[in-house]
Amino acid sequence: GLVVRLQQTGAKLIWCATSPVPAGAAARQPGEEVVYNAIAQKVMAAHSVPINDLYTYALERLEQIQLPANVHFTDAGSAQLAKPVAKHILAALA
Secondary structure (H helix, E strand, O other), X not given: OHHHHHHHOOOOOOEEOOOOOOOOOOOOOOOHHHHHHHHHHHHHHHOOOOEXXXXXXXXXXXXXXXXXXXXXXXXXXXXXXXXXXXXXXXXHHO
């Protein structure tokens, strides 16, 4: 599959769990991200791909970082999400 093909490139892979879907988000249903993340996490674990749990990170501060009824984030929220992303990338490159 796709993960195997990406691993064959020699790239250092990191999978980020998708962030929460709030009520009212266009074309998305709250809770669908939980199902998606659970399936993807099993695939990534089976291929030993490190996981960055942005879902939990975002959920813990959602009201401060996410736009209302929208899956996107404020500029300050995106900056907050960048912190664990950068941390995981730096760890993978170390």
